[in-house]
Amino acid sequence: MKLEKDKPVERLWNGIYVENPVFCLILGMCPTLATTTSATNAIGMGLSTTAILTASNLMISLLKKVIPDRMRIPSYIVIIASFVTIVEFLMEGFTPEIYAALGIYIPLIVVNCIIMGRAEAYAGKKGPVASIFDGLGMGFGFTLALLLIGSVREIVGAGTWFGFKVTPGIYEPVNLFILAPGAFLVMAFFVAIMNKLKIGAARRTNWDPTENGCTDCSSCAKLGFCSGKAAVTEEAGKKAEEVQG
Amino acid sequence: MNKKESSALKDILIVTCITLASGILLGFVYNITKGPIAREKEAARIASEQEVFADAKEFQTLPDTEGEGFQAAFENALAESDVTGVKLNSVDTAGSVDGAELGYVVDVTDSDGYGGDIQIMVGVRTEGEEPVINGISFLALSETAGMGMKAKEPPFKDQFVDLPALSRIEYVKDGKTEANEIDAISGATITTDAVTDAVNGAILAVETIKEGAK
Amino acid sequence: MNIMLLALSAALINNVVLSQFLGICAFLGVSKKSKTAVGMGVAVTFVLTLASFVCGVIYRYLLVPFSLEYLKTIAFILIVAALVQFVEMFLKKYIKTLYDALGVYLPLITTNCAVLGVALLNVQKDYDILTGTVYGLFTALGFFLAIVILAFIREKIEYNNVPKSFQGFPIVMVTAALMSIAFFGFSSF
Numbered sequence: 001m002k003l004e005k006d007k008p009v010e011r012l013w014n015g016i017y018v019e020n021p022v023f024c025l026i027l028g029m030c031p032t033l034a035t036t037t038s039a040t041n042a043i044g045m046g047l048s049t050t051a052i053l054t055a056s057n058l059m060i061s062l063l064k065k066v067i068p069d070r071m072r073i074p075s076y077i078v079i080i081a082s083f084v085t086i087v088e089f090l091m092e093g094f095t096p097e098i099y100a101a102l103g104i105y106i107p108l109i110v111v112n113c114i115i116m117g118r119a120e121a122y123a124g125k126k127g128p129v130a131s132i133f134d135g136l137g138m139g140f141g142f143t144l145a146l147l148l149i150g151s152v153r154e155i156v157g158a159g160t161w162f163g164f165k166v167t168p169g170i171y172e173p174v175n176l177f178i179l180a181p182g183a184f185l186v187m188a189f190f191v192a193i194m195n196k197l198k199i200g201a202a203r204r205t206n207w208d209p210t211e212n213g214c215t216d217c218s219s220c221a222k223l224g225f226c227s228g229k230a231a232v233t234e235e236a237g238k239k240a241e242e243v244q245g
Numbered sequence: 246m247n248k249k250e251s252s253a254l255k256d257i258l259i260v261t262c263i264t265l266a267s268g269i270l271l272g273f274v275y276n277i278t279k280g281p282i283a284r285e286k287e288a289a290r291i292a293s294e295q296e297v298f299a300d301a302k303e304f305q306t307l308p309d310t311e312g313e314g315f316q317a318a319f320e321n322a323l324a325e326s327d328v329t330g331v332k333l334n335s336v337d338t339a340g341s342v343d344g345a346e347l348g349y350v351v352d353v354t355d356s357d358g359y360g361g362d363i364q365i366m367v368g369v370r371t372e373g374e375e376p377v378i379n380g381i382s383f384l385a386l387s388e389t390a391g392m393g394m395k396a397k398e399p400p401f402k403d404q405f406v407d408l409p410a411l412s413r414i415e416y417v418k419d420g421k422t423e424a425n426e427i428d429a430i431s432g433a434t435i436t437t438d439a440v441t442d443a444v445n446g447a448i449l450a451v452e453t454i455k456e457g458a459k
Numbered sequence: 460m461n462i463m464l465l466a467l468s469a470a471l472i473n474n475v476v477l478s479q480f481l482g483i484c485a486f487l488g489v490s491k492k493s494k495t496a497v498g499m500g501v502a503v504t505f506v507l508t509l510a511s512f513v514c515g516v517i518y519r520y521l522l523v524p525f526s527l528e529y530l531k532t533i534a535f536i537l538i539v540a541a542l543v544q545f546v547e548m549f550l551k552k553y554i555k556t557l558y559d560a561l562g563v564y565l566p567l568i569t570t571n572c573a574v575l576g577v578a579l580l581n582v583q584k585d586y587d588i589l590t591g592t593v594y595g596l597f598t599a600l601g602f603f604l605a606i607v608i609l610a611f612i613r614e615k616i617e618y619n620n621v622p623k624s625f626q627g628f629p630i631v632m633v634t635a636a637l638m639s640i641a642f643f644g645f646s647s648f
Contacts, residue, residue: 094281
């Protein structure tokens with residue numbers, strides 16, 4: 001399938017499949033692992049992130065001429081944090097149960113590297129319409145990935161899906177899967193399956209965070225981000241070795 | 246002023262403007278959503294009160310319990326007991342349709358939870374001979390999913406219903422035998438301990454009210 | 460809650476990475492070699508402790524008096540970013556040896572979600588400034604422990620025969636899962 005670049009459909013497909021932020025780019029691991037204890041929480045997290053991502057993408061794309069290049073990171077942080085706070089208020093007022101379940105992970109969307117990453121890699125350079133669809137695509141990709149992980153964890157770990165019992169009575173839920181270790185395990189198996197099927201493998205072949213700035217939110221947010229300024233941590237390592245050696 | 250300085254100044258000015266605009270926008274949204282958030286909290290509170298006292302119609306804050314005298318008496322009672330980490334938020338009276346007092350709804354927070362504060366409402370029925378616990382309901386619970394979170398589910402929660410609110414409630418791990426005992430949630434002793442302490446705190450509060458009335 | 464239990468709980472039972480999933484990115488990203496892991500761990504400990512203190516002070520004495528609590532997310536992230544800058548500049552100028560050891564890791568910490576996470580948790584749990592700082596310190600020590608252990612294990616995995624599909628990212632996640640199970644041991648007392 002060959003889609004025209006920067007067109008809405010291409011952007012959606014890119015976010016959901018080609019560059020799925022969770023499975024292909026391995027971004028945003030903190031919320032992915034923390035909020036997928038149930039399918040409902042996963043959807044809640046996914047959609048709120050989508051809303052923030054789309055809004056901040058639009059805003060940053062509109063303001064890209066105004067925001068001075070040197071001060072773009074603080075500006076992005078302020079814009080993203082504002083949208084996060086707005087979404088936080090809305091959720092507290094209108095969906096209090098999801099708000100309570102997601103707790104601290106809602107304000108922490110600020111440091112979700114998917115949002116910063118898209119601002120830097122896409123919205124800060126392209127037009128507003130393409131940026132909106134880029135945000136929607138990435139957001140839906142994120143939501144879908146969370147839903148998949150959340151569903152597996154809830155069904156295996158609690159025997160329910162969206163709160164309804166789905167497993168036969170004889171099945172004893174494996175509690176481990178809704179606890180912390182289950183998150184790591186399910187994620188490991190999803191990526192292993194994708195490796196096996198060679199889906200998005202090109203993006204992950206050399207999965208090595210020390211060589212790929214993308215996998216490390218921290219490097220994403222401040223230095224060159226996902227575009228070529230990799231090896232930040234690698235440098236860090238070498239320097240540390242020099243110092244200590 | 247040379248060019249470099251003026252451009253730096255401009256940069257800072259722009260960022261300040263963005264921050265200011267965000268701040269104003271946030272203040273605006275905050276004021277709009279304040280109403281719904283407060284309503285939601287109130288609704289959750291009323292739903293909780295209804296849950297622990299299904300047959301009551303009127304809930305009113307007990308004025309005496311807001312005074313310093315009561316708070317001090319309650320603190321004393323707490324200090325003498327082995328109940329720890331409990332904070333009393335409010336005590337409401339639960340009245341029936343015809344105005345008769347059925348008992349109290351005590352709102353307590355225990356800070357010794359595994360994942361943070363546990364806030365519960367405890368309904369204590371005092372109209373009969375002996376005070377009994379009418380029910381408990383959680384306003385805040387952020388324990389581990391699948392373990393401490395089980396406190397919210399009927400098998401654990403409903404154990405408290407109809408327990409005598411006279412002596413301290415104890416939790417046991419190997420099957421309850423006494424009237425004032427409950428079964429702990431397996432694998433979540435800290436949560437069980439915190440919830441039991443909170444309920445005991447509520448019992449103490451009701452005792453303190455009774456003492457005061459004498 | 461007494462402060463010993465709080466410290467123990469923050470470092471081991473509720474380990475920031477293995478049970479709360481904060482700072483996962485740095486945990487996975489900078490744990491390939493034990494030396495870099497130690498550097499990252501020390502830098503995070505330093506910044507996290509400082510940030511919980513500063514955020515606590517600003518929240519209590521600036522945001523609360525003006526009832527601007529709702530600006531806390533935006534304020535905290537800016538404080539953390541600014542703090543990291545200042546620490547970097549300060550170390551570079553005055554404590555050169557420490558800067559040489561930690562300097563390269565500092566910029567990576569700004570958006571480590573553990574830092575912002577702890578600052579927000581301190582507010583949520585209504586800790587006073589001292590308790591909040593102690594909580595921050597021990598949370599960071601928990602991070603240090605987790606990342607260093609993972610780095611040691613990963614150095615060993617290099618020599619193991621891992622199934623092809625599991626090479627790279629998946630095996631690291633499996634390792635993290637097993638560590639997480641091990642840390643669960645601390646909670647059953």
